[in-house]
Ligand SMILES: Nc1ncnc2c1ncn2[C@@H]1O[C@H](COP(=O)(O)O)[C@@H](O)[C@H]1O
Ligand SMILES: Nc1ncnc2c1ncn2[C@@H]1O[C@H](COP(=O)(O)O)[C@@H](O)[C@H]1O
Ligand SMILES: [Mg+2]
């Protein structure tokens with residue numbers, strides 16, 4: 013960005029690097045992969061030193077629309093990243109990019125080819141949602157929905173009598189990310205309950221009656237917690253009197269100390285430091301521990317059958 | 319699987335094809351990519367005709383553990399799929415697989431290289447979570463958490479006075495997937511409210527007062543809906559008397575017809591057929607429509623700035 017004559021900020025469009033993402037499906041795979049790869053350029057993306065814009069086009073299942081998008085991408089000096097199950101579509105994308113002198117990456121092709129070789133089976137070449145596909149009313153489908161619904165009802169210490177039905181129980185002081193973390197895990201099919209720790213408030217008896225191997229404590233740096241709580245109090249519009257101590261440093265420290273003592277009294281619970289962790293990172297740590305504890309004899313990891 | 323002499327089912331392990339997945343981060347990217355690629359083999363995975371097991375190893379950031387996993391993978395006749403930001407780790411994985419004669423695919427390397435060329439910037443080579451990284455207390459971080467918390471509170475028609483604060487409002491009869499869909503969209507940063515349509519029950523006034531461009535109707539095939547409702551009633555343990563009509567075909571049809579009339583009276587609301595769609599597929603359709611309506615002049619797609 014730079015400043016024009018009139019004093020207004022105008023974006024120098026030539027410096028913004030567009031990435032076009034195309035999928036015949038939802039586009040979530042290509043978006044996820046590009047996001048991970050962009051993590052490798054954080055040093056340069058920060059403060060938009062080298063600004064990048066992404067554009068996601070999902071449900072692209074005919075060559076005409078594909079070519080329209082690629083033409084537009086070429087015009088803007090973009091690169092193309094795609095997941096196209098139909099080999100003809102994928103090859104068309106590749107050739108068109110070559111023709112327009114535009115860099116391109118196929119996310120689905122290489123992994124599909126190598127799985128095909130491994131299994132000794134040819135890929136279908138059919139995009140998801142192609143008719144004739146099996147309807148996904150699988151056990152897995154029902155399990156996930158049930159997990160999400162369970163987790164929503166359990167949020168914030170509600171229904172402590174149901175703690176025994178949870179796969180995973182999270183506990184920690186306010187603003188350690190219990191709710192978003194619970195929801196993230198629920199979408200992966202785990203029933204999660206979360207129990208807030210509040211200084212001076214007794215924890216529900218049930219928390220100490222459930223299998224301690226499924227309870228996880230969350231902790232956080234006091235300074236960071238204060239920052240988050242201040243933002244929270246502001247967005248909720250707490251009045252100065254009511255809960256004024258919620259984001260005060262002394263109170264924050266005392267509450268974390270109270271939590272630390274609860275954790276010390278329950279040494280089986282792993283305590284996870286969430287400072288500097290994104291929600292999905294904390295989720296990965298929890299699921300790693302969860303599965304390692306369940307399968308003590310095999311190699312640590314998360315296994316699934318297809 | 320086959321039956322042994324003793325009559326017990328034993329798995330013929332040679333026929334199960336293992337896929338080992340390794341990441342220095344959470345492992346969600348490699349898991350997501352392998353999942354998408356396995357979709358190309360559904361014809362063969364169904365009923366475990368060609369059974370596949372996946373094993374996910376996350377947080378692998380030293381060569382020793384990497385080599386241990388690859389050795390185990392080789393022993394089991396597996397293939398390896400990996401995301402390793404450190405070029406030395408990635409190269410080690412590649413060479414070790416070659417040595418053991420094991421197929422392998424690098425998910426992160428190719429896309430990172432091509433983005434590097436596009437931006438004219440070298441990748442950091444640092445895995446996520448490497449110290450010295452920026453703490454992710456970004457606006458985006460707060461926005462997502464707020465969206466999840468808003469959406470949970472709004473679930474199932476709660477707090478209709480807040481419909482105006484939602485980015486997206488979903489409406490449809492029970493078991494069209496409003497709750498899991500709301501949560502899925504919330505995790506992407508959208509504040510979602512959902513309003514159930516129940517035959518003979520008046521809809522909240524607020525639903526007709528909000529911007530109709532943000533309301534989405536959900537509909538489903540009656541037979542499929544009945545199947546889902548039967549499963550639901552069973553898992554909730556509905557007594558025969560109470561709501562016995564909930565999953566009766568006549569009632570299901572009448573309720574869907576009631577919803578159809580509501581939708582007909584509100585022609586601006588797009589009506590989305592969720593039969594045969596996974597949650598993430600319906601989410602993709604909704605977000606496509608949502609963004610197209612917001613940016614009527616530009617190409618349809620979802621854009622983001624980095
Ligand atoms: N269940 C599935 N069956 C067939 N193809 C799939 C499946 N899931 C994902 N794909 C393909 O994998 C790629 C990424 O999917 P998506 O994340 O929906 O964009 C697309 O080319 C999809 O067509
Ligand atoms: N924010 C980030 N910064 C640096 N690397 C990242 C970031 N996010 C993901 N990655 C890398 O992308 C790959 C996939 O990440 P994950 O999905 O966490 O397994 C791993 O090699 C990570 O180290
Ligand atoms: Mg909470």
Ligand SMILES: [Mg+2]
Nearest residue numbers: 474496497498
């Ligand atoms: Mg619901």
